[in-house]
Amino acid sequence: MPFERAARLKLLPPYLFLETDRKKRELIRQGKDVISLGVGDPDLPTPSFIAAALSAALTEPAINKYPLDNGAEEFRTAIARWYARRGAPGIDPATEIYPLIGSKEGIAHLPLAMVNPGDAVLIPDPGYPPMRSGTLFAGGIPYLLPLRRERGFLPDLEAIDPQVLKLAKVLWLNYPNNPTGAVATREFYAAAIEFARRHHLLICHDAAYSEMWYEEPSVQFLSLPGAKEVGVEFHSLSKTYSMCGWRVGWVAGHPDVVAALGDLKSNLDSGVFMAIQRAATAALEHGDAEIERIRTVFRRRRDLFCAGLAKAGLDVTPPRATFYVWTPVPKGSTSLAFCTRLLEEAHVVVTPGNGFGAPGEGFFRVSLTSPEERITAAVERIRKIL
Numbered sequence: 249m250p251f252e253r254a255a256r257l258k259l260l261p262p263y264l265f266l267e268t269d270r271k272k273r274e275l276i277r278q279g280k281d282v283i284s285l286g287v288g289d290p291d292l293p294t295p296s297f298i299a300a301a302l303s304a305a306l307t308e309p310a311i312n313k314y315p316l317d318n319g320a321e322e323f324r325t326a327i328a329r330w331y332a333r334r335g336a337p338g339i340d341p342a343t344e345i346y347p348l349i350g351s352k353e354g355i356a357h358l359p360l361a362m363v364n365p366g367d368a369v370l371i372p373d374p375g376y377p378p379m380r381s382g383t384l385f386a387g388g389i390p391y392l393l394p395l396r397r398e399r400g401f402l403p404d405l406e407a408i409d410p411q412v413l414k415l416a417k418v419l420w421l422n423y424p425n426n427p428t429g430a431v432a433t434r435e436f437y438a439a440a441i442e443f444a445r446r447h448h449l450l451i452c453h454d455a456a457y458s459e460m461w462y463e464e465p466s467v468q469f470l471s472l473p474g475a476k477e478v479g480v481e482f483h484s485l486s487k488t489y490s491m492c493g494w495r496v497g498w499v500a501g502h503p504d505v506v507a508a509l510g511d512l513k514s515n516l517d518s519g520v521f522m523a524i525q526r527a528a529t530a531a532l533e534h535g536d537a538e539i540e541r542i543r544t545v546f547r548r549r550r551d552l553f554c555a556g557l558a559k560a561g562l563d564v565t566p567p568r569a570t571f572y573v574w575t576p577v578p579k580g581s582t583s584l585a586f587c588t589r590l591l592e593e594a595h596v597v598v599t600p601g602n603g604f605g606a607p608g609e610g611f612f613r614v615s616l617t618s619p620e621e622r623i624t625a626a627v628e629r630i631r632k633i634l
């Protein structure tokens with residue numbers, strides 16, 4: 249008996265890459281050596297001291313219980329200390345921090361806690377898809393803010409239609425940015441905070457890549473004066489500590505928003521497994537040296553890849569943060585046509601920029617989540633077909 253899906257699922261934009269995915273699977277089935285630079289899932293193992301902390305926690309009595317509510321105090325305290333070391337002291341672990349089952353669920357659920365049907369939500373475009381889908385599920389109206397190369401992939405807040413601003417409740421920002429690899433300055437954040445105050449907007453900052461910087465440390469949104477009065481930040485252990493599958497992150501900032509998301513979540517899930525909270529605590533308390541090591545690996549990959557691509561004649565800008573390289577496709581091609589050629593002729597998987605939103609057309613995204621020898625091989629293959 250067929251069943252119709254709920255109308256809200258039909259609001260989601262169509263998935264553009266069914267055919268490319270099919271081609272990739274077919275090449276792999278044929279035994280071809282396909283190099284995957286598509287997904288942002290680090291290939292490095294989770295640092296062993298974090299895995300050891302998980303193992304040790306598993307034998308503790310009562311570790312198996314429902315974690316419930318805002319979870320382990322020691323984890324929230326470690327998060328507050330982590331921020332304090334990064335120039336944002338004074339975040340209250342009791343009321344201003346809440347663990348998440350990975351930041352994706354928090355990002356997708358935030359609108360259910362804060363957005364009423366008909367409220368506008370300002371979303372960077374290209375951007376991380378759950379910002380948009382979560383808004384649609386809550387009955388909000390996504391208003392897309394184009395990120396353009398000539399503006400350093402920062403949105404032009406003053407260009408937002410005043411009629412939209414009247415309806416707007418939330419402004420999403422994400423720096424260091426996926427997919428463009430762009431970083432934001434203190435001046436940009438300060439202007440965004442002032443803008444949010446002026447228009448009574450809640451800034452939701454997605455900082456999943458804040459530790460993946462190469463030249464100078466990322467500006468921490470919550471370290472800016474007034475940030476906590478207008479905003480919250482979503483954070484993740486996935487990228488920094490190679491813990492994508494562990495599903496652990498947090499939201500921090502404005503206590504009303506943290507409490508609202510917490511109330512919503514207590515009706516949806518029962519928290520992050522306590523043993524994972526223990527391991528995440530260890531990561532935050534003892535992981536700074538490890539992050540530096542991981543950063544060194546990605547910096548080398550970035551330099552290798554970008555130098556190779558530049559030699560091949562592409563207009564590549566090495567990212568100052570994130571493990572994504574966002575590059576214009578050769579003149580005369582489209583994102584999809586170029587990425588399909590790379591797949592079919594070079595057996596290299598990269599992501600067409602328009603998959604992240606219409607302003608991404610004309611770009612492709614490379615994720616440097618493969619070992620150096622694979623990156624070198626990918627550059628060689630790309631060079632041959634250009």
Ligand SMILES: Cc1ncc(COP(=O)(O)O)c(C=O)c1O
Binds near residue numbers: 350376426
């Ligand atoms: C921009 C951005 N934000 C958030 C996330 C979510 O990370 P997680 O749910 O693993 O914490 C991702 C994952 O790819 C991302 O790219």
